[in-house]
Amino acid sequence: MADLNDQLDADPWEGDVPPMPEPESDPNEALAQLFVPGGSFVLDVPETPPSVWGSEADVLWAEGEALMIAAPQGAGKTTVAFQVVRARLGLQDTVLGLPVTPGERVLYLAMDRPAQAQRAAHRLFVLDDREFLNDRLVFWKGPPPFDLAKRPEILVAMCERAKADTVVIDSLKDAAIGLSDDEVGAGYNRARQKALTEGVQVLELHHNRKAGTNGGEPNTISDVYGSVWLTSGTGSVISLYGDPGDPVVSFRHLKQPMNEVGPFRVVHDHPSGTSSVQQTTDLIELVRNGGPEGLTAKRAAEDLFETNKPTPAQVEKARRRLEKLHNEGFLLRHNGASKTSAATYYLQMRSVS
Structure with missing residues (x-):
């Protein structure tokens, strides 16, 4: 029986691709490899989680936990995401004043308006970066080959195929259809957790509700659109809020691995594609x-x-x-x-x- 990669080689994951086969290894052997001794699981815990994006206890993105950036359209979530990607590639040290740990290779799933994502990335990179980017950054344009909630194994397969240790999902609404449904939310969460288990760091771009529960700015975890399983499965949730094209938007850390970072205002320099923290309350x-x-x-x-x-x-x-x-x-x-x-x-x- 052909393995997963052989099937994915068929007509770049489009058209009628046969169902994914079950693993051919002995189930008992596979399970034995997944068990972790209790002492190691309970006691071998660092005081602060290792961070992809953060410093000490001010962690925006913890290793092994998904980060979600929720924002209305035009508030700058893609702008911030590409700065994190650039830092993850080792081309800058910090984003919004906090360090980013470099990785190896990034897969960017540009499923929502790929041309807009392309323009956002173009602002941050120069022609001299071409060879480096060809080696370290790969894009997927348009919808995924399958609905990730219905086929949770696809996300990790795409990361393996791209040889990526980081994946950016832009955006969740295009990864799975019907995100307000708990069955869909749970299915997508399974895809996310499979990728995390395989050592892939997951960054997700998503939308919040048009208005918060109090009719104003969305500022609670319940203001993020969709099933509760979408936020429950993350380690960290950031909310950016403003009108489309606003140069200054609000930043709130709605769910935290450790300390809450912010709140503060983020200033977007749209021509350069960079962002900075506005002077905060001292x-x-x-x-x-x-x-x-x-x-x-x-x-x-x-x-x-x-x-x-x-x-x-x-x-x-x-x-x-x-x-x-x-x-x-x-x-x-x-x-x-x-x-x-x-x-x-x-x-x-x-x-x-």
Whole structure:
């Protein structure tokens, strides 16, 4: 019986291709190779996950976990994705201020408007990169050969065929049809997990709902379009939000492997295809401006999240950032008179030697 690659060689995965065969190896032997001793699985865990994109505990994309960038059309998800691809190829060090670990070869599935993806990539590379790109970057244009939710083995087969250790899926709506259906979401998640298990790092571009649950900016994980299995199977979810072509969009880290990164504003330089982080709220400066009254976590959350009524979760996120500065010796903390009183933070006075 022909193996998977032989079948994929038939008429570049188009037309009537026979069903994929089941593995011919002994099922018991295959299962035995997949079991992991309990001690290794439970105890051999690093303090912070190794990152594809991130630094220490500020991880946007952890190794072995999928990253999803959700955004409305024109908000810059493809622009950011190609900068990550460029860094993954070793041609730049950081994206949005965080380092990217270089990989070996990237497969970019340009399924949604390939011409638009081509223009976005063209802004970042030069003619001198041609030979390098031919060796390290490969594209698939248009819909995949099969619906990835119905044929979960296809994604990892495409990565193996391309000899890629990184795959960018642009976008999920073209990878599987009917993403709001849980059966489709679970089927696609199986395709994603098969690729991750084989050591492929997965970056997915997707869409959020037209408006958030409160009618404004989508800013929760439930605001990502489709079945819950799409976000449940990821390690990290980023939301970019703005109108098509906006030079400045919001960035929110909706699901995190470790620390929450942001929120902040992203500035897109459309002619060059690059992006940068707009000056963000400086908590030390806020404490300094508070003078003798200091700064509470609630007041910090109002500035960080640009709201007069921060949620308890937002206040807690602000408190953790203040605590981090306190533990690093930048701030003093004065606890309230009672357990229900809010702590207040002040600048740490440093001696001048």
